[in-house]
Amino acid sequence: DAGVTQSPTHLIKTRGQQVTLRCSPKSGHDTVSWYQQALGQGPQFIFQYYEEEERQRGNFPDRFSGHQFPNYSSELNVNALLLGDSALYLCASSFRGGRGNTIYFGEGSWLTVV
Amino acid sequence: AQSVTQLDSQVPVFEEAPVELRCNYSSSVSVYLFWYVQYPNQGLQLLLKYLSGSTLVKGINGFEAEFNKSQTSFHLRKPSVHISDTAEYFCAVSWGGSSNTGKLIFGQGTTLQVKP
Numbered sequence: 001d002a003g004v005t006q007s008p009t010h011l012i013k014t015r016g017q018q019v020t021l022r023c024s025p026k027s028g029h030d031t032v033s034w035y036q037q038a039l040g041q042g043p044q045f046i047f048q049y050y051e052e053e054e055r056q057r058g059n060f061p062d063r064f065s066g067h068q069f070p071n072y073s074s075e076l077n078v079n080a081l082l083l084g085d086s087a088l089y090l091c092a093s094s095f096r097g098g099r100g101n102t103i104y105f106g107e108g109s110w111l112t113v114v
Numbered sequence: 115a116q117s118v119t120q121l122d123s124q125v126p127v128f129e130e131a132p133v134e135l136r137c138n139y140s141s142s143v144s145v146y147l148f149w150y151v152q153y154p155n156q157g158l159q160l161l162l163k164y165l166s167g168s169t170l171v172k173g174i175n176g177f178e179a180e181f182n183k184s185q186t187s188f189h190l191r192k193p194s195v196h197i198s199d200t201a202e203y204f205c206a207v208s209w210g211g212s213s214n215t216g217k218l219i220f221g222q223g224t225t226l227q228v229k230p
Contacts, residue, residue, distance in 0.1 A: 004157075033217065042118075042204050042220030043158070056217050090157060092218075103218065105150075105158040 002027065004093050004106035012112045013081050021076040021109045025093030029104070031055075032074040034066060035090040037108070043090055049074050050096055078111075086113045116140050118207050120221035128229050129197055135190040135224045137205030146208040147188040148218065149179055153201045161203075164188065175199070200228045 005024045013019050025032050031050045035043035045058040049068035068074045072093075078085055088108040095101045121136040139145065146165050150158040162173025169181040179190045188205060202225055206218040 035218075040223075042120075042206075042222050043218075045217050045219070048217055058217075092158075102160055102163070103148075104160075107157040 004091055004104050006089075006091050006106040006109050008109060009107065010110045010112075012114060014114055015081055015083060017081050018077065018079045019081060019111060021078075021089050021091075021111070023074045023076070023091030023093075023106060025072050025074070025091075026104050029093035029095050030072050031094045031096045032068060032072065033092045033094075033103075034074070034076045035092065035105075036060070037088040037090055039087070046076070081113045083113050086111060116207070116209055116219055118205055118219050118221040120203075120205050120224050122224050123222065124225045124227065126227045126229060127195055130194045132193050133191065133195050133199075133226065135203050135205075135226065137188045137190065137221055139186050139188070139205075139207045139219075141186070141209065144209060147179070147181060148206040148208070149173065149177070149188075149190050150204045150206060150220075151201050152204065152223075158204065161190070195226070195228045197228050197230060199226060201226060 033048040034046040037043040047057040052068045063079045065077045090108045091106045094103045117140045119138045127133045148163045149161040162171045164171045164181045172178045202223045205221040
């Protein structure tokens with residue numbers, strides 16, 4: 001059973017460009033969340049998708065947007081990239097029903113903006 | 115605003131010694147508490163979680179943590195560490211009615227350095 005998978009693993013972009021990161025949740029999971037982890041920091045919540053809608057959002061500008069597909073996979077889009085967007089982007093998946101279900105994280109996508 | 119504070123940025127310890135990594139959070143109302151470990155260039159792996167019930171929670175790799183509501187703390191402990199425990203450790207908290215929503219507030223992390 002594959003866990004949370006993310007692609008690409010590493011990428012380099014230029015300031016002002018746009019980037020799309022992809023995530024496939026663990027089998028049986030229906031909720032996907034995205035986090036940004038800057039070097040030496042803890043992960044920060046960007047937003048969460050459930051039933052193809054953004055349900056919660058952290059303190060990130062509108063340049064950060066996302067999408068969830070019917071198969072529960074998700075994309076994170078960042079427009080007008082800034083140097084400060086350089087970070088590890090983590091996808092997390094969980095099952096919304098029940099209680100106490102574990103939240104699983106992927107290996108992340110390393111984004112470098114130059 | 116809700117916040118999580120990990121009191122030590124780095125904890126150096128010798129192999130086979132005990133260790134405690136400290137975590138405090140801002141409010142004790144309906145919290146769910148987690149500890150994650152991150153090895154170099156990897157994602158996050160869940161060590162243990164507290165949802166309710168016994169305040170002492172046991173996790174993987176011999177780690178345990180104790181929920182202290184009055185002190186709003188959730189410190190992580192291990193009685194004897196190994197070199198392989200060298201990693202970054204994150205305390206995380208979820209507030210509100212659901213522990214499954216995926217919205218976690220993380221601390222800044224503690225680097226555990228186990229020396230031979």
